[in-house]
Amino acid sequence: MTDKPADIVETIKRLKKAYAQTVIALNFSSPLELLAAVILSAQTTDAAINSVTPALFTRYKTPRDYAEADITELETIIKRSGFYHNKAKSLIGMGRTLVEKFNGQVPQTMAELIQIPGAARKTANIVLWNAFGKIEGIAVDTHVARLSQRLGFTIQKDPVKIEKDLMQLVPHDEWGRFPHLIQNHGRAVCFARKPRCAECFLNDICPSAFKV
Template identity: 45%
Template sequence: MSGKKNISIVLKSLKKLYPDPRLELNYRNAVELLVAVILSAQCTDERVNQVTVKLFQKYPIPRDFVDVPQEELEQDIRPTGFYRNKAKLLKACCQKLVRDFSGKVPKEIDQLVTLPGVGRKTAAMVLGNAFGIQQGIAVDTHVKRVVNRLNLSILAEVDKIEFELLELIPQEDWTLFSNAAILFGRRICQARKPLCPTCPFREWCPGVEK
């Protein structure tokens, strides 16, 4: 089946599997979610959540990330990996938030992607989950794997995949689809050992392991 033909089936099944799909990152506001998503690069959500328990207490507002010495911030986020680069990005991101947006996360994707360390994936994730604003679809490695295997898209570049999905999926379902596809990719359509016998799409999925 083509992407247009099977998208309704995929959406229906994902909604049944995950009627209220949520991110597995812990956060209380848009700034915390933005920080958590930046930290989640090449790191598990579980590890990020362990770090942010103390991090968000120590740095409750963007200005705190700006003022702290980078070396100190590096040690605070060290368990998430790539901590030097992440600390640099966090400081630059929060500096721009303070300077250009009065310390508040903007609610437009075109403004969000001007922040250091923020691409369309992060921007769509923050807008959809922190504000309920659907201006994009977050395509991470899990979403990419799922849509490629289900033939929703045969493209390789995540930005191109997103724009293809935006044409296929109703706007009101953009965040739901992304969150549900992430969960589905982690729990069932896994990279190395997909649980194909338990998959609701096993009868027609072209990527199924027989």
């Protein structure tokens, strides 16, 4: 155990070794599908979203399909994603915004993506990196927030402030991959309630190891 923040370069090196094949957990085959999936993923698991998106993507193939969707039908398809009333509204708003503002295309900049209903910085970062290979920031979800705090990279709780701290520490060329590495570790070892510190390959550099 140490009282100092974990060394970010060593942390990333070990994470990349452990999760060499890490990729985004959401299933998608186009930027539109990814955008819809990430909007749906708020406050639920990627596995839950992957269980509803096959039917969703079969029924809604274009932004106009979402824009003109019957909300009751859409809610029925995405019900298992949780908070489906608000998410259905966001998906319809997404479709309308893409049609009306972006010529039916998923935009490729942060400034444009955050204009879409249901898409804040986290969503935009995920879409930019995983659909277009572009980097403007670091996606901060619950795993990234929790582990970044435990590793001593931030004391912030607000995702935007956490992102700013991470952008100062994480090498720029790792911004896109870093969230996936952290998410894998959060799912496999560093659980929210009972992290498996004794088995963790970061326990010699993590300031929170054995404290929980």
